[in-house]
Amino acid sequence: MMNCCQARRELDLMQRENNSVLLKHLHRCGECREYAEELRLVNLLRTMPAPQPSEYFEERVLKAALPKRSSAVHGSVRKWQLATAASVLFAVIAALPQWQSSAPTVETAMMQAAISQALPVRVSVDAARAMEGAVISVSLPEHLALEGYGDQRELSWRTNLSAGANRLTLPVRARSGQRNEILIRIEHEGARKEFYVPVDLPAGAELPANNDAASTPQTI
Amino acid sequence: MSLIEFFRGKAAKEDRFTALVRPHLRLMHRMAYRWTQERADAEDLVQDVLTRLFPRVDELAAVEKLGPWLIKVLYRRYVDLYRRRANSPIDETAPCVSDDQFFQERLEDGHNHYQQLELQRLLNRALFTLDESWRDVVLLHDVEGYTALEVAEILDINVGTVKSRLHRARKKLRSVLEPGTVEVFAAC
Structure with missing residues (x-):
């Protein structure tokens, strides 16, 4: 007969297949049933999918967040060109x-x-x-x-x-x-x-x- | 202006900032999405936070655990924007989780586990029926895997509060997974 300690270890290790001895234990043990339900919930939450950001997300947000480097360079070049002229x-x-x-x-x-x-x-x-x-x-x-x-x-x-x-x-x-x-x-x-x-x-x-x-x- | 001041140019500051925040951008986007439930809003929120943080690059460099710190800043900004919207004359009090397209795409992909995705869609919607303070704890602790201590730091509450909110929230969420409750959350 499986005790609660063994049952919880089995639950932690369990992937997909149901263990008949474990199921019997869960049938008669309310505390382990609670534990199993919470484990199921946490596993579902932990693997909750989220969409990937759109393409070039990093480049886009950094470019928008940083001071306008490109325009500064342009300004510098412009000044340089004017000075050359x-x-x-x-x-x-x-x-x-x-x-x-x-x-x-x-x-x-x-x-x-x-x-x-x-x-x-x-x-x-x-x-x-x-x-x-x-x-x-x-x-x-x-x-x-x-x-x-x-x-x-x-x-x-x-x-x-x-x-x-x-x-x-x-x-x-x-x-x-x-x-x-x-x-x-x-x-x-x-x-x-x-x-x-x-x-x-x-x-x-x-x-x-x-x-x-x-x-x-x-x-x- | 001294020569030392000349030396610390703008380019160096931008590079330092980029090097600091870039490894955390996807995490920030994902967390922003968890809160806003909109990809575009999530991107806007991250961009807004980065814009505000750029002048504080020296402060960022001194932060020991930058990941949770950035999430804390992101959270505060999210709350600010949310409250501002809540104070606007437009009624946005009714929560509407627009995850349909995202989950639908994944459900249609034969490689995904249909039953698990359906349950996760239900849970995601159930999360938005929770009190915000409970939801924040679940999102950070159970969904993103932060420790109770980190969650307490991010949300600026004590660890005991984190644990009690987590316990209550989980109890309520578990009821979603029980048979007979599916229909309640099936429509937005």
């Missing part, structure tokens, strides 16, 4: 080498600058993992300056890098049309990586009178 002195898009997997990778660097006014030089650093307390140093050549930092050539600061894209924007002012390179160094827990962001000026661009000559951006 107005004879911006240089605009460089440089593809830089990747780091080893444990260190950040420099994906792309987009720079915009002008002699007459400071324009943002944007560098996107793609870190493979979050890096707390990374030290970022920037070394500027003689012919470049950072808006608001006077003649300071060396700048260094500590920050946390997030996993993924991190954007550095430097308000660069160029003082001549020579080829320049900004050295950016990132240090984290003893590891160190340096890379140069080239900034090319078209010939004669350093002369305000010749600004109209540089009508197209250069790509390196």
Whole structure:
């Protein structure tokens, strides 16, 4: 004869087939009948179906929820195009080498600058993992300056890098049309990586009178 | 503005937010559907919550168990929207579970177990005859499998209340499965 303990174990294990000994026990034991009914209910609830979201659900809701990245990019490109048309002195898009997997990778660097006014030089650093307390140093050549930092050539600061894209924007002012390179160094827990962001000026661009000559951006 | 502030750009924030919430989006949609019973409403609710959460990305990053936390936020937003509708001049007090098409599609699929699906359709409708506070507990605990402690945290009630509501709700739902009660829930 089956006892309640055995009956409940059988109920927990039971898939589809009815066990005749178990059924006999349930017939005479009200408590186990209650248990069996509750188990049936919970099993039905636990497997209650729900429809899958429609196609591209994740992409759609994220795109709608996040600030309009596409329009921001468009705006930036538009501004860049307008600036080019107005004879911006240089605009460089440089593809830089990747780091080893444990260190950040420099994906792309987009720079915009002008002699007459400071324009943002944007560098996107793609870190493979979050890096707390990374030290970022920037070394500027003689012919470049950072808006608001006077003649300071060396700048260094500590920050946390997030996993993924991190954007550095430097308000660069160029003082001549020579080829320049900004050295950016990132240090984290003893590891160190340096890379140069080239900034090319078209010939004669350093002369305000010749600004109209540089009508197209250069790509390196 | 310091260089450090320059460095933390918008792109990084968006990527961090996406990385945090993306693994939970389908769960959020499913839970939103359990409450709203409409696929489109569920999607709108998730989108609404994400839009509100984006400025709080740092707070999200600090949450230990993000899944239940997101469900809690989702639930609160659902309640807010529901109450707002309830206060509107349009009478939406009569619950109507529009699961017909969803269950019908599955019932017509020969690979599914007809009897089980019929019982689940009955149970789903019976859930919407329960008091909301009971239904919330059943949906989270029995349907989605959260622990009593997690349910208490999501609904902001104590564990004892979760257990007592669960007990009462199950008792009522069991009556749906008894013979002779099917017709009561057969029509919306």
